[in-house]
Amino acid sequence: MRLPCPHWLFATLTLLAGIPVWAAQQSASFDVKQQRIANPAPTVRVPQGDTLVLELRSDAPLELHLHGYDLMFSLKPGAPGRLQLQARVLGRFPLAAHGKGQHHAPALLYVEVTPR
Numbered sequence: 585m586r587l588p589c590p591h592w593l594f595a596t597l598t599l600l601a602g603i604p605v606w607a608a609q610q611s612a613s614f615d616v617k618q619q620r621i622a623n624p625a626p627t628v629r630v631p632q633g634d635t636l637v638l639e640l641r642s643d644a645p646l647e648l649h650l651h652g653y654d655l656m657f658s659l660k661p662g663a664p665g666r667l668q669l670q671a672r673v674l675g676r677f678p679l680a681a682h683g684k685g686q687h688h689a690p691a692l693l694y695v696e697v698t699p700r
């Protein structure tokens with residue numbers, strides 16, 4: 585049996601998933617020091633439908649939570665952590681660290697999904 589061309593398969597899966605064919609990938613990377621990136625916290629803007637890849641490096645172990653999309657990921661010193669997000673829902677969402685005792689530290693950054 586002959587297998588379908590991978591490009592054809594990808595296009596079909598993309599259409600089935602409802603992701604626009606013009607969707608692109610955006611990426612951003614940041615260094616976290618003492619649970620902060622910058623003051624004020626930076627905003628990463630991504631058009632709706634795109635994929636966002638965030639790469640973060642931290643000087644301390646951190647548990648991070650992207651609110652709204654409800655994605656968790658952890659960072660360890662010396663190893664970059666990646667968060668991949670399909671930007672479907674419009675809005676401004678804080679990425680915050682979960683600490684012991686306190687539920688949330690101030691946002692490290694904001695992800696803003698904008699209308700295309």
Ligand SMILES: [Cu+2]
Nearest residue numbers: 649680682688
């Ligand atoms: Cu949280």
